[in-house]
Amino acid sequence: MVLAYGIMSVANWARHRKYEILETMQSIESSTHRRGLRLSNVVLLVVVIAFIVAVIFAANQNDIIGWMVVAVAGGWLILSLVSLMMVSRGARAVHKTARDFNSNIAAATAGGTVVDATDPMRDTKVDHSLKIVEVQKRVITEELARGIDQADFEMIDRALDTIEMTAHNARDMINPNRHNTSKPDADNGSNTITGDVIN
Known part of the structure; x- marks a missing residue:
């Protein structure tokens, strides 16, 4: 029982x-x-x-x-x-x-953005953006090498605009949420950048 x-x-x-x-x-x-x-x-x-x-x-x-x-x-x-x-x-x-x-x-x-290091599409786009910056730097260098009298300042301005736009797009690829943060990128690079130089 x-x-x-x-x-x-x-x-x-x-x-x-x-x-x-x-x-x-x-x-x-x-x-x-x-x-x-x-x-x-x-x-x-x-x-x-x-x-x-x-x-x-x-x-x-x-x-x-x-x-x-x-x-x-x-x-x-x-x-x-x-x-x-x-x-x-x-x-x-x-x-x-x-x-x-x-x-x-x-x-x-925490404020940081985790970027997947194995995104081949993003890596290709960033690599292409850096190539564009290199080409535009070469254009600016060639125009400045001609001298002040013969340099095409409109071409230099277009090259600088292209560099700025390319850098903006590349930063958006790396950190897509950077415009949604509480501390926006208000100056868009117009102020002096401060920090440590890393060699």
Whole structure:
């Protein structure tokens, strides 16, 4: 009779286990999580004791029903072990996902922009922009080499405009959200740039 009551309590535990799992998943960082794991360990201990008692009663009475009770108790033991392992693994996965999500949110709000280093299309576009800047620099150098009297200042102005537009587009490719930041690029390069020179 005690064994049947133990098996019934394990069945009730299994029905209510899904609510404990949800509660455990929602409170991974809190003390409820630790309490849930302790409760799982206690319930697992009860199932192991019920299995041992069932084996002892079945061995003492040596009848078919006793061994059937042992099989049922063993099944519950295996089920509880598997569910405990799955819940623990799931809780660890949720914890890792939450930690990764929090670190991604922190990185996104830190003001920096994460640029994927393996974007071949963007790399090709930036490379093309730099080639345009090199060509326009060569145009300016050639015009200035002619001297002040023969230099085509309209061509120099067009080259400088092209360099400015190309630099603007390249910066947009590298940091597409730079216009949406709280500190906009208001001066568009008209003020003096300050900082350390990196060789």
